[in-house]
Amino acid sequence: xxxxxxxxxxxxxxxxxxxxxxxxxxxxxxxxxxxxxxxxxxxxxxxxxxxxxxxxxxxxxxxxxxxxxxxxxxxxxxxxxxxxxxxxxxxxxxxxxxxxxxxxxxxxxxxxxxxxxxxxxxxxxxxxxxxxxxxxxxxxxxxxxxxxxxxxxxxxxxxxxxxxxxxxxxxxxxxxxxxxxxxxxxxxxxxxxxxxxxxxxxxxxxxxxxxxxxxxxxxxxxxxxxxxxxxxxxxxxxxxxxxxxxxxxxxxx
Amino acid sequence: xxxxxxxxxxxxxxxxxxxxxxxxxxxxxxxxxxxxxxxxxxxxxxxxxxxxxxxxxxxxxxxxxxxxxxxxxxxxxxxxxxxxxxxxxxxxxxxxxxxxxxxxxxxxxxxxxxxxxxxxxxxxxxxxxxxxxxxxxxxxxxxxxxxxxxxxxxxxxxxxxxxxxxxxxxxxxxxxxxxxxxxxxxxxxxxxxxxxxxxxxxxxxxxxxxxxxxxxxxxxxxxxxxxxxxxxxxxxxxxxxxxxxxxxxxxxx
Numbered sequence: 440x441x442x443x444x445x446x447x448x449x450x451x452x453x454x455x456x457x458x459x460x461x462x463x464x465x466x467x468x469x470x471x472x473x474x475x476x477x478x479x480x481x482x483x484x485x486x487x488x489x490x491x492x493x494x495x496x497x498x499x500x501x502x503x504x505x506x507x508x509x510x511x512x513x514x515x516x517x518x519x520x521x522x523x524x525x526x527x528x529x530x531x532x533x534x535x536x537x538x539x540x541x542x543x544x545x546x547x548x549x550x551x552x553x554x555x556x557x558x559x560x561x562x563x564x565x566x567x568x569x570x571x572x573x574x575x576x577x578x579x580x581x582x583x584x585x586x587x588x589x590x591x592x593x594x595x596x597x598x599x600x601x602x603x604x605x606x607x608x609x610x611x612x613x614x615x616x617x618x619x620x621x622x623x624x625x626x627x628x629x630x631x632x633x634x635x636x637x638x639x640x641x642x643x644x645x646x647x648x649x650x651x652x653x654x655x656x657x658x659x660x661x662x663x664x665x666x667x668x669x670x671x672x673x674x675x676x677x678x679x680x681x682x683x684x685x686x687x688x689x690x691x692x
Numbered sequence: 693x694x695x696x697x698x699x700x701x702x703x704x705x706x707x708x709x710x711x712x713x714x715x716x717x718x719x720x721x722x723x724x725x726x727x728x729x730x731x732x733x734x735x736x737x738x739x740x741x742x743x744x745x746x747x748x749x750x751x752x753x754x755x756x757x758x759x760x761x762x763x764x765x766x767x768x769x770x771x772x773x774x775x776x777x778x779x780x781x782x783x784x785x786x787x788x789x790x791x792x793x794x795x796x797x798x799x800x801x802x803x804x805x806x807x808x809x810x811x812x813x814x815x816x817x818x819x820x821x822x823x824x825x826x827x828x829x830x831x832x833x834x835x836x837x838x839x840x841x842x843x844x845x846x847x848x849x850x851x852x853x854x855x856x857x858x859x860x861x862x863x864x865x866x867x868x869x870x871x872x873x874x875x876x877x878x879x880x881x882x883x884x885x886x887x888x889x890x891x892x893x894x895x896x897x898x899x900x901x902x903x904x905x906x907x908x909x910x911x912x913x914x915x916x917x918x919x920x921x922x923x924x925x926x927x928x929x930x931x932x933x934x935x936x937x938x939x940x941x942x943x944x945x
Contacts, residue, residue, distance in 0.1 A: 440721075444721060447728055471868070472697055472701055475865070481865075486871050486877070487872055532911035533911075534912040541928040542924045543924050549849060552806060553805060557809060561697055561700055571730045586876060618774075623839060627780055635781075661733065666735075668790020668945070672943060674795045690929065
């Protein structure tokens, strides 16, 4: 197996970090690897905000729902969909930009996420650990204020980076038949679903979770505790409002 | 420099492919590396559709605006945001899923894109070439029909994979100051924009493009030829309609 494949296959999410800083040249290589990711039309319609300042990490920790690793790890990378720089360039060159719509937002979000994943792989190649924060979209409005993001810029995801202070088990994954389709989408029968989820449902930690949550099964923990309809509706509104406020929802011309 | 970093830094987009098939075990490793990417709450709310059939590649070539490489390369990977399997699992376990909203769609799109980028890096580690197709969102409605995607599934991006039949120059990138911000977002002055775009604007291929397009500068080529307001508005509607039709825009509860 080649080393790159090994890096990818051995990924573990790290939630407990040493306070050791990341060497400047390593951080720069991580970012450089990020910027080598594919980008629509080579427009590079993304940006990354590096947070190292301790006070700022504490404030961001609060914004990211108090997840301890956010202030513990030495570096936070916030990846943004960013048409601001591109729009400014266009206007300065007498080219009227038409990038204030949902398609442009989504194009920029794709760009940002490919950069983020490249940066994560690069970080892990240096023995660093990473963790993605889903709270970035939930708190888009507050992060826009915090970083003072101008029109055309929306935070998409945040990655915590630092030297691991734990060595957890690798997370389980569904069998490939749950996520790969050949030629056509093959929809799932009840039997398929039972088989695909069997291993996950039989993990010892699943039994523990069901007991702690006083629910019947793992699916109910997701639907009623972790990712509830009420929260999803609330955060849908927050995020769509952020798109509107940042100038990405002028879809009628 | 470690080998993983080298793989990332040497990325080139490939647009001309040999017809040689990809070995089954290599394709499986590429997919496995994809599925090791971080995923929100370990829900794996994505799917990938593998197209190898020659007739299907020809049809997909048409859907992707006739880009020749789409039928030339042996494998196409279409990455989808996918809550279908997860919703079915919830319903089968008497857990009412609340994932028919924009936040859930975006969560699933993030999942799909991290998988896609891992798969690309893995492919390149085997000497394969890749190219992302931005046409996937433009043609979401037609791809939904083509693959017979059920409610809860939206195509996000497509990657062409195969052995390279060219060795192009690496694409240019903006200097880091154009895309990295430290601690706060530092907005750009006119001088910043001029400096950041100077190298790109002075490339020989830029002069050639301006001549061919009979326009004043590169920014105008983007705004008036490549990514026009008219197209962006049209494809915003196509993509938002696809989200609605696939059941992801019930944001009011």
